[in-house]
Amino acid sequence: MNVKIRYFASMRDRMGRAEETVSVDGDAVTVADLWKKVSSGQDLPGSTLIAVNMEYTNGAATVKNGDEVAFFPPVTGG
Amino acid sequence: MNAKTGITVLVQEESFDPCQLTAAHQATLDASKCGGIVTFVGTMRDYNDGHSVSSMYLDHYPGMTERHVEKVCQEAAEKWEVIDILVAHRYGEIKPSDAIVLVAVWSAHRANAFDACRFVINYLKERAPFWKRESTPAGERWVEHNTKDPAAEAAAASAASIRRTG
Numbered sequence: 001m002n003v004k005i006r007y008f009a010s011m012r013d014r015m016g017r018a019e020e021t022v023s024v025d026g027d028a029v030t031v032a033d034l035w036k037k038v039s040s041g042q043d044l045p046g047s048t049l050i051a052v053n054m055e056y057t058n059g060a061a062t063v064k065n066g067d068e069v070a071f072f073p074p075v076t077g078g
Numbered sequence: 079m080n081a082k083t084g085i086t087v088l089v090q091e092e093s094f095d096p097c098q099l100t101a102a103h104q105a106t107l108d109a110s111k112c113g114g115i116v117t118f119v120g121t122m123r124d125y126n127d128g129h130s131v132s133s134m135y136l137d138h139y140p141g142m143t144e145r146h147v148e149k150v151c152q153e154a155a156e157k158w159e160v161i162d163i164l165v166a167h168r169y170g171e172i173k174p175s176d177a178i179v180l181v182a183v184w185s186a187h188r189a190n191a192f193d194a195c196r197f198v199i200n201y202l203k204e205r206a207p208f209w210k211r212e213s214t215p216a217g218e219r220w221v222e223h224n225t226k227d228p229a230a231e232a233a234a235a236s237a238a239s240i241r242r243t244g
Binding site: 006008009010013049051054056070072073074075076077078 | 120136137138139141142143145167178179199202203204205206207208209210211220221222223224
């Protein structure tokens, strides 16, 4: 299955890319497992926010084929 | 939710005049039902955290940003009797004194308008995916956190609930 991953703000700088499509074996994977794969096993910074299909969630969330996952730092709008 | 509440969310790169935007929106409403309008305008300071700031870049997540600003407005409309809510928010390059955000709330009575306006701006700052990057004499830096509204403990508690737990 394929999952689109997006990075914003300081997370984009850290990863050196704005987005990528990741291929994973099987038909479901957790966000935490995806992070391990894209970061080569680095710890996810504790303040990181996670969204799947534009809704906030956490590392235990399950991701399916075609989902869009985003990793970003605390928001600072307004 | 109060099905009659109008909600308009503008997320845009172009600068805007908050007074003009409020007046233009008011012209579309049945103003005879309104007893008060409360507006909050957030503008850019030329300093932050001990540094002068010459300009700012606002990053956002197209689609998710609009969705979550709208959700905050819907929650406000469920909590308070308000007639209409307008939110405008910039992204891209911002200069000092530019308006960054406008929240305008129309209601029959002032208390609901004040409460709903404060709720929308506080929760928007906690949830809507925008990120500020400041240009300072020492270079560019991402703003790590917003200053809190001391009266907004509820907003902080809400944000904690969406932070990563797993």
